[in-house]
Amino acid sequence: MKHYAHINDLENLETTVQEAIGLKKNELKFESLGKGKTICLLFFNNSLRTRLSTQKAAQNLGLNTIVMNFGSEGWQLEYEDGVIMNQNKSEHIKEAAKVVAQYCDIVAIRAFASLTDKEKDEAEIVINSFKELSGIPVVNLESSCGHPLQALADAITMKENAARHKPKVVLSWAPHPKALPHAVANSFIDMMHLQDADFIITHPEGYDLNPEIVKDAKVEYDQEKAFKDADYIYVKNWSSYQNYGQVIPQEKNWTITADKMAKTNNAKFMHCLPVRRNVVVADEVIDSENSLVIEQANNRTYSAQIVLKKILENLG
Amino acid sequence: MKHYAHINDLENLETTVQEAIGLKKNELKFESLGKGKTICLLFFNNSLRTRLSTQKAAQNLGLNTIVMNFGSEGWQLEYEDGVIMNQNKSEHIKEAAKVVAQYCDIVAIRAFASLTDKEKDEAEIVINSFKELSGIPVVNLESSCGHPLQALADAITMKENAARHKPKVVLSWAPHPKALPHAVANSFIDMMHLQDADFIITHPEGYDLNPEIVKDAKVEYDQEKAFKDADYIYVKNWSSYQNYGQVIPQEKNWTITADKMAKTNNAKFMHCLPVRRNVVVADEVIDSENSLVIEQANNRTYSAQIVLKKILENLG
């Protein structure tokens, strides 16, 4: 594996999940693999889990780690070709990507969607520019349209908490006071396409996700109907995709409550965090025994570690 | 020792001071103790000495260190139970504390007093939430009401500069242009309660500290009288405790000058830094041979290192 920009960059999800579960039992087993090598973590947006878990994973592999908050510690980058750079952008990605690659062996990047320009967001200009220009492996720490380290951590968590062979998995939209990107939902769907499951996406009308990602996944606008007999309820807010980045007022209460969870097959509750309590999910649900959110966060370390391990092995 | 949130978390101050002085002579003696373990330093407020000395101490013990400025690199946390999180706080401490604990073995936290809500500040909600929820050892890098790593560094410095058996120690208030917390003064008093000394607190009327911390310590409103024959003058500004967080205009000049120091028994001058020169203390005093401020700063490393060593030994 050269880059990890998308869950499909994994050769095989199932075996990767198994390897990650193995690593978790002996997390320092490959503590010399990264010796003398350096990873740069570039944050164009804030982060808690990703920031800490990726540093932990890198340290477990013996990698040197350099963290940079690009916005506050550096400056704005220009991504357009041929532009006369006489405004507020101090450096072109053509230099920045190549320069960063002089100082590290792997670069990991967080750069969220603008939610104002669908075309630009879908071009994944930050991560794709680094892939194209830097010449070194690029890891996605959440880009405009995907969060594949989260999806891999989710797959690990589901495997560890597996109930029956072909579980019913529901991805449910939930309310949120701010307009949020589609990245986590997209990558969860991408990941589910690689699983043998009865998978349903439920959300209010107007919140349909990108059809190129949803593909043939079943969509159900009735949340309670979707929840019936589910084994996993994976919850996430996202803003509208059609009315790109908009929050559409809607009447029905989509907050995840104990009453709704009671319709399921004693389902596990999952969320990538951070989560707005009593807006996205009621206290009673996230605090219940069926909540996997802390284990999902824990698995972010092993998701990152197995990805970095594969990249390091490929670097030789 | 599980946590270090208060000087009283030390089993024995006197032996800890002796151990720290020993460590200082051979600071890399335990450089393998922290191998494969990680400490997260979470800064909710700015820092110079604490930021650098705690990293140095952790490195001396072979600990991996992850530093995070929670405000600028993360987001605001909610601490209230049962709240509907539809405002500007993105994550609840119930998740954040448990999540951070997935990525490290020890968490160290700086979170200052608001100085607007005495009850909330005294609840020490940040550090106590991490203690209650994270399940890992918590180190106080200055909380609302205490700065026990500073107090331990002060005890080390006083031991190294010990004059006579039962010294006279004066904690003196001094002026400052801003309203400051009570944390340093509180922890110094807590520490002095564990020492065999003639201890006096001096400050203008209206600046009495929390009586539950002061206890039976002698308070003298006449600064010059307090200074008479003193061996140590420990200086710090704090805002009013009764009129919580207020700065009370007062006539008398409380700045520490050479004239005032001349009343003492050739006393050592101490301050935790940062200090406002010629407001808190005259140049002539802080620049004199009797000033211990740089040695106090130096001992912050060994104060942190002995605390982390004890926590690591307890982790096994």
Added chain:
Amino acid sequence: MKHYAHINDLENLETTVQEAIGLKKNELKFESLGKGKTICLLFFNNSLRTRLSTQKAAQNLGLNTIVMNFGSEGWQLEYEDGVIMNQNKSEHIKEAAKVVAQYCDIVAIRAFASLTDKEKDEAEIVINSFKELSGIPVVNLESSCGHPLQALADAITMKENAARHKPKVVLSWAPHPKALPHAVANSFIDMMHLQDADFIITHPEGYDLNPEIVKDAKVEYDQEKAFKDADYIYVKNWSSYQNYGQVIPQEKNWTITADKMAKTNNAKFMHCLPVRRNVVVADEVIDSENSLVIEQANNRTYSAQIVLKKILENLG
């Protein structure tokens, strides 16, 4: 070598360049030299190349590294003697410099020119205060008037791309939308004074640099004339030195274009980055085979590494 504040702190530029080129071939050769030692990188201004390359160089030498953004993570420092510190500056350099030195063996500092007060800028108050007060080696990561790690990286790059014995080297001013400091140009000139070359500085009238730095270097106001038969075109914007920090409107287009490069002896194009494309230099030039900008950035690692190696060896 105790400090590296100026290129002249090197005992011998030529041998240092050769040693750096040697290090580059085996960058982990001295990976134990810094064991148990710590470097603090203090950034009073933003940085990309310097931030990453200095961390990389330190890691290559086995140094522990602590990075601090002084402005956002710490507070403002006072540098004047005898001041009554009742305004917005929380700590005096007299304490800060000595305190930082308690936690590290080497301190490296970035502190740009104000461009508002020539006398203050030329006093190099930040770096000189640390040199005077801290008692430990100080490395210049770009100060008001110099950027000697860049100049050393440039010397390495020119050596690696050497054409003929005594090359013609042109330092050319180029336009920029903002007022920029003189540091890079100054250090390049300082470095060229140590080289056997035909060296010319070209810029519009009104942009003459400090005569104490320019000395007997040839100045040519006609850019095209200066470019004739050049082997290296080193480009940089700077604001006026006489009308200190001002941008003087001027008609002629000083942007580096392919047409201008055609007048040279197939010259290499050099710039320290970040660069404003199509303002400072046309895409066609920076994207050409003759552009050395990425190699210059790469050599920042070896420039820092050879400097830190010499300082460590001197520390013993």
